[in-house]
Amino acid sequence: xxxxxxxxxxxxxxxxxxxxxxxxxxxxxxxxxxxxxxxxxxxxxxxxxxxxxxxxxxxxxxxxxxxxxxxxxxxxxxxxxxxxxxxxxxxxxxxxxxxxxxxxxxxxxxxxxxxxxxxxxxxxxxxxxxxxxxxxxxxxxxxxxxxxxxxxxxxxxxxxxxxxxxxxxxxxxxxxxxxxxxxxxxxxxxxxxxxxxxxxxxxxxxxxxxxxxxxxxxxxxxxxxxxxxxxxxxxxxxxxxxxxxxxxxxxxxxxxxxxxxxxxxxxxxxxxxxxxxxxxxxxxxxxxxxxxxxxxxxxxxxxxxxxxxxxxxxxxxxxxxxxxxxxxxxxxxxxxxxxxxxxxxxxxxxxxxxxxxxxxxxxxxxxxxxxxxxxxxxxxxxxxxxxxxxxxxxxxxxxxxxxx
Numbered sequence: 369x370x371x372x373x374x375x376x377x378x379x380x381x382x383x384x385x386x387x388x389x390x391x392x393x394x395x396x397x398x399x400x401x402x403x404x405x406x407x408x409x410x411x412x413x414x415x416x417x418x419x420x421x422x423x424x425x426x427x428x429x430x431x432x433x434x435x436x437x438x439x440x441x442x443x444x445x446x447x448x449x450x451x452x453x454x455x456x457x458x459x460x461x462x463x464x465x466x467x468x469x470x471x472x473x474x475x476x477x478x479x480x481x482x483x484x485x486x487x488x489x490x491x492x493x494x495x496x497x498x499x500x501x502x503x504x505x506x507x508x509x510x511x512x513x514x515x516x517x518x519x520x521x522x523x524x525x526x527x528x529x530x531x532x533x534x535x536x537x538x539x540x541x542x543x544x545x546x547x548x549x550x551x552x553x554x555x556x557x558x559x560x561x562x563x564x565x566x567x568x569x570x571x572x573x574x575x576x577x578x579x580x581x582x583x584x585x586x587x588x589x590x591x592x593x594x595x596x597x598x599x600x601x602x603x604x605x606x607x608x609x610x611x612x613x614x615x616x617x618x619x620x621x622x623x624x625x626x627x628x629x630x631x632x633x634x635x636x637x638x639x640x641x642x643x644x645x646x647x648x649x650x651x652x653x654x655x656x657x658x659x660x661x662x663x664x665x666x667x668x669x670x671x672x673x674x675x676x677x678x679x680x681x682x683x684x685x686x687x688x689x690x691x692x693x694x695x696x697x698x699x700x701x702x703x704x705x706x707x708x709x710x711x712x713x714x715x716x717x718x719x720x721x722x723x724x725x726x727x728x729x730x731x732x733x734x735x736x737x738x739x740x741x742x743x744x745x746x747x748x749x750x751x752x753x754x755x756x757x758x759x760x761x762x763x764x765x766x767x768x769x770x771x772x
Contacts, residue, residue, distance in 0.1 A: 437488035581699035
């Protein structure tokens with residue numbers, strides 16, 4: 369199958385060519401036909417599978433005819449970074465259509481966003497908080513919205529946006545097409561889907577077929593030696609582009625400074641940064657000027673950098689779903705990736721959770737010359753028992769030169 373089979377408008381085909389797309393990904397090939405038919409859709413797919421284009425292309429197709437100069441499509445995103453990523457996708461894919469896309473989020477001045485709305489954007493990509501603020505000020509009218517997309521729905525719920533989403537829904541026309549995408553499907557999201565969607569098409573990508581692009585391994589460490597282990601891993605990884613996760617904003621900033629002092633090109637991406645500084649950090653990482661990006665979970669939402677070779681959990685995530693989101697930053701679009709975790713004795717429960725999600729024990733590694741903390745072997749779920757659908761991955765032999 370190729371994109372010609374969807375019979376997109378020639379102006380959209382020009383955008384597909386400009387984006388370098390050739391063969392639809394599974395989420396695209398399965399979602400686009402139903403969205404073009406006007407069906408509501410519930411899509412379960414990990415990050416990096418191409419879901420942004422899966423909804424952007426049919427939305428552009430729908431909006432080419434019809435009235436211009438007012439918001440007709442609304443995409444809700446949990447973070448500024450994801451909103452910008454989605455906005456960029458619409459700009460590239462719709463560059464020949466004349467349709468205008470606008471981002472709305474907090475942390476920056478509202479006046480440029482107000483000016484963009486007054487100029488007549490047809491596509492609005494928004495974070496709930498600032499959108500509600502502009503709605504309250506009478507700046508934006510959502511009465512002409514034809515398509516609503518709730519992207520990264522599970523993260524939206526985790527960040528406490530559910531009440532805001534419901535307030536936004538109440539201002540939208542009832543006669544609309546609604547699309548919901550999520551990497552995981554906890555019961556709360558399933559409940560929200562039943563409220564929002566009308567007889568939806570349900571699509572799950574990766575639920576029955578293991579993803580074979582990410583390999584997983586772990587290091588048992590003492591808390592006081594984490595930075596030493598991390599520096600050793602970075603040396604062995606060569607010139608790879610690496611994303612490191614920490615639990616707090618303060619630790620992200622401090623660790624990035626430590627890495628920079630040790631001679632690595634590193635910076636942090638965390639909530640205390642202004643939007644301008646956050647964008648500078650992302651641009652530097654994306655362009656390769658910065659090799660190591662240290663980030664918190666919330667700040668890392670929406671990082672769309674295809675060449676990330678390693679995701680390193682300097683601090684273990686709090687939930688299995690958070691692990692799913694973190695590793696989704698590597699192994700994207702069929703590229704290979706490596707997920708490494710540094711765990712202490714206090715992290716044994718989370719290690720067990722991750723191993724249940726994987727359906728396999730995490731490979732244990734050691735850094736030669738650095739003593740690892742003694743950690744009692746953890747029981748793992750037998751491989752014959754099918755893993756939960758939140759995450760299914762298959763290990764492949766890594767090329768990272770690590771002595772075991």
